[in-house]
Amino acid sequence: MSNFLKVVVFSLLVIAFFAGFSNFGVPQIEPAPPPKEEKLELGAMTIDQFVALGKKLFEGKGTCTLCHNPVGGRAPLLDRAAAAAAERLNDPRYKGKAKNVEDYLYESMVAPSAYVVSGFGKAGTNDTESPMPDASSGSIRLSEAELRAVVAYLQDLSGVEVTVKIPTEVGTEQKAEAKPAQRPPAKNAEELIAQFACTACHKIGAQPGGPIGPDLSKIGATKDAEYLRRAILDPNADVAKGFARGLMPANYGEQLYARELEMLVAYLVALK
Ligand code: HEC
Ligand code: HEC
Incomplete structure (x- = not known):
């Protein structure tokens, strides 16, 4: 056999060996199960x-x-x-x-x-x-x-004696989550806007308002509910043209009750 053929045959054997090895010899890696929320048993x-x-x-x-x-x-x-x-x-x-x-x-x-x-x-x-x-x-x-x-x-x-007894009760003794002081929900959007002082920065309809944020008096004419909801929950997602990013408080999502948010959005959508 010529040297060239020898090299070819040898190469083929090597390839065949690794192809077989990868098919049969390499242990399959099982994807790890997703981590479970640990429960104390x-x-x-x-x-x-x-x-x-x-x-x-x-x-x-x-x-x-x-x-x-x-x-x-x-x-x-x-x-x-x-x-x-x-x-x-x-x-x-x-x-x-x-x-x-x-x-x-x-x-x-x-x-x-x-x-x-x-x-x-x-x-x-x-x-x-x-x-x-x-x-x-x-x-x-x-x-x-x-x-x-x-x-x-x-x-x-x-290395001292472990004296702790394994508790049998879980959960009942857990400290109650510190609840933020419950605020009574606002009755309507106007009350909400006053409570949260939106008009410190925005003009909204007849109410006098500051120039720091965009005039919202006709906001419903150009923006839909989805946009407005996001503008309130995540003000930095879309920053209104000509206004500064980061001025509008970003934590209304934590402060507004879900129903209040919807009330507010509905109110703004209707401003045309
Ligand atoms: C932010 C840093 C910090 C963290 C986090 C922290 N410790 Fe400490 N710990 C300290 C310091 C500083 C001291 C020393 C001052 C003191 O005695 O309180 C200390 C003291 C202690 C002591 C008393 C030691 C002695 O000799 O009297 C114990 C016990 C202890 N820590 C346990 C824990 C355990 C358990 C955790 C986790 C649940 C923890 N620490 C988390 C900073 C920390
Ligand atoms: C401290 C000032 C400030 C306060 C308070 C504030 N905003 Fe804003 N708001 C801004 C600024 C500045 C912008 C424009 C930049 C941006 O989009 O983040 C804005 C943007 C908006 C927009 C999007 C307008 C558009 O044309 O894209 C809405 C809707 C809005 N605010 C609603 C509210 C509501 C509702 C409140 C009260 C719950 C409120 N804002 C309180 C400063 C404020």
């Missing part, structure tokens, strides 16, 4: 699983490692926190109500200023105020059961 959990859950919360949802990590130096490392808790409880600077390690750790998360590790207080407060957020509220918002799981993790991390 506490009833069927061992204490080890509960500790593991705490670790996951500590590193994930709890955002604890944002501060409690070995690089930033923003917060003390917690690998000895449970072991040190007994000393903290006897420290004259301790202002909390805890009587044992478990309660101390729990309190550290929901009332961080009860004891401020020296050198880590808010600047200028002489270690009387902690910069740590309450982990049961705000954006972290761990539930009662989740807080207990983190305590179990911290005890385990320090």
Whole structure:
């Protein structure tokens, strides 16, 4: 066989080999199932699983490692926190109500200023105020059961006895969402426009209004309901010609009740 043929045959064999390999030899990659909203199945959990859950919360949802990590130096490392808790409880600077390690750790998360590790207080407060957020509220918002799981993790991390009992009730103890003070809904569009002071920037019909935003007196002649709804909910989506972007408040969507929004849109559409 000529060298040329040898090369061709060899190449074909190589191609055939890889073609076959890719058909039969490469394991198929299953698409991962979409992540499920995690539900706490506490009833069927061992204490080890509960500790593991705490670790996951500590590193994930709890955002604890944002501060409690070995690089930033923003917060003390917690690998000895449970072991040190007994000393903290006897420290004259301790202002909390805890009587044992478990309660101390729990309190550290929901009332961080009860004891401020020296050198880590808010600047200028002489270690009387902690910069740590309450982990049961705000954006972290761990539930009662989740807080207990983190305590179990911290005890385990320090190598002290895990005293936390796995809670059996989930949800009932969760802090009620802080509700914004309920405002009575406006009765009609005029009232709404007055309440939200739209006329501070817009002229609307007979009502005197400012020149900062476009005159809305005949807005319904050129714009439809869909456009107007978006203009109110997302003012920066289309910026009216000749007017500044970013002046119209962008949070009406959070403030208006759905029915009020529709009332307002219907009112504006009718202005022709
Ligand atoms: C924004 C930064 C920040 C975040 C986020 C944060 N911490 Fe802290 N934490 C601190 C600082 C600073 C201290 C030291 C001051 C003090 O004692 O309150 C502290 C103190 C503590 C202590 C007391 C330590 C001791 O030795 O007494 C515990 C326990 C603790 N944090 C747990 C947590 C857990 C659990 C989370 C997550 C749910 C968390 N922290 C999230 C900043 C943070
Ligand atoms: C602080 C001033 C300000 C207030 C208050 C304000 N707007 Fe505006 N609005 C503007 C400006 C500036 C524009 C033009 C730029 C843009 O489209 O974002 C605008 C645009 C609009 C538009 C689109 C007009 C067009 O021709 O595209 C509508 C509709 C509108 N506003 C309705 C309202 C309503 C309803 C309220 C009260 C709930 C309100 N605005 C409150 C400043 C304001």
